[in-house]
Amino acid sequence: LNVDWKVIKGDSDFFNVTKSFHNALQNGVGNITEDYFKIYDKWQEANLSEVPMDYDIMFIHDPQPAGLVRFKKGNSKWIWRCHIDISNPYQPVWNFLKKYISQYDSAIISVPSFGRDDLEIPQFIIPPSIDPLSIKNRPIPDTTILRILHKFDLSEEKPLVTQVSRFDYAKDPLGVIQAYKMAKRHVDIQLLYVGSPATDDPEGEKVYNEVVKASQGDKDIHLLLLPPYSDLEINAFQRASTVVMQKSIKEGFGLTVSEAMWKKKPVIGGNTGGIPLQVINGITGFLVNSPQGASHYIIYLIRNKKVREEIGRRAKEHVRRNFLITRELRDYLMTISYVANKFSE
Numbered sequence: 001l002n003v004d005w006k007v008i009k010g011d012s013d014f015f016n017v018t019k020s021f022h023n024a025l026q027n028g029v030g031n032i033t034e035d036y037f038k039i040y041d042k043w044q045e046a047n048l049s050e051v052p053m054d055y056d057i058m059f060i061h062d063p064q065p066a067g068l069v070r071f072k073k074g075n076s077k078w079i080w081r082c083h084i085d086i087s088n089p090y091q092p093v094w095n096f097l098k099k100y101i102s103q104y105d106s107a108i109i110s111v112p113s114f115g116r117d118d119l120e121i122p123q124f125i126i127p128p129s130i131d132p133l134s135i136k137n138r139p140i141p142d143t144t145i146l147r148i149l150h151k152f153d154l155s156e157e158k159p160l161v162t163q164v165s166r167f168d169y170a171k172d173p174l175g176v177i178q179a180y181k182m183a184k185r186h187v188d189i190q191l192l193y194v195g196s197p198a199t200d201d202p203e204g205e206k207v208y209n210e211v212v213k214a215s216q217g218d219k220d221i222h223l224l225l226l227p228p229y230s231d232l233e234i235n236a237f238q239r240a241s242t243v244v245m246q247k248s249i250k251e252g253f254g255l256t257v258s259e260a261m262w263k264k265k266p267v268i269g270g271n272t273g274g275i276p277l278q279v280i281n282g283i284t285g286f287l288v289n290s291p292q293g294a295s296h297y298i299i300y301l302i303r304n305k306k307v308r309e310e311i312g313r314r315a316k317e318h319v320r321r322n323f324l325i326t327r328e329l330r331d332y333l334m335t336i337s338y339v340a341n342k343f344s345e
Helices: 012-027 034-049 066-071 091-101 142-151 173-184 204-215 231-240 255-262 291-303 305-322 325-342
Strands: 057-061 077-081 106-109 123-125 160-164 190-195 221-225 243-246 267-270 285-288
Touching: 012 034, 012 091, 034 066, 057 066, 057 325, 066 077, 066 091, 077 325, 106 325, 123 325, 142 231, 160 173, 160 231, 160 255, 173 190, 173 204, 173 291, 190 204, 190 231, 204 221, 231 255, 243 255, 243 291, 255 267, 255 305, 267 291, 285 291, 291 305
Parallel strands: 057 077, 077 106, 106 123, 160 190, 160 243, 190 221, 243 267, 267 285
Antiparallel strands: none
16 A cells, blocks of 8 residues: 555634634534635635545545545545544534545545534544554653753652643633642642644634743643644653543544553543544443542542553553554455445445
């Protein structure tokens, strides 16, 4: 297989539109005008020079470039890979995108509940996966972990609760801080929230500023904005953590959950999207619906080392069986085979 990865381009108007589409699809509400659809279509055409159309198989990821399918050429097969929750979308946005998605040969979703009855194309359920040999997930020496903790002024003695996420309302960073503050009344802990600036997310700076304001006055809250692909640092933070959180209120899948579980860490996750596929409540972690619930399990896990270790052991085995890249590769090859054979009959 000769495989390439292409990235589309856009300006601030396009990023505002696609972020609005993203929120509207996941949250079921929106404030979208006709101009948004015109801007979206304009940038699909503008990206023709960025994305060659002469591949045998095209995987198009998420809504942002979904409209490229209208420029499909020849006998190539197009597969739309959707990473977000489209189970209850804002209907005007979904209706607009559906006219493009319906032109694909098949679609891939991460969780059964994301499936759409109003799409006539085949839909495959393929959860994402992690690469256990990548810099983010491979074992690293304790000296490397300590060096990175010291670099960012984190204590190696005090239990560390970590969430790795964008500064996005869907990841509920304010709820994470609230849960930490409630738990802090009972256990002496430190909180690390690690994000990365995203040029295509105009809300990110606003959310970050709100989180900074909510954190003021607490020296044990550490907010980090790291450059993209700070994989060694993320690896070290997850391995140093006592508890890892992914307290999303909306989530496509949440691979940071599998990353932490692979490192034998107990994860407290929001009961949404693909997180329940990874976190089996009480077995490989805990699912929560509120900051109060998250706080309860933080305290419980900090105080019970044997429980942490047993959950961590089961968590890693669950990832090994279900969420490694070898399984996803097999699923992708089966999808390619199906699409290619179906349309060559």
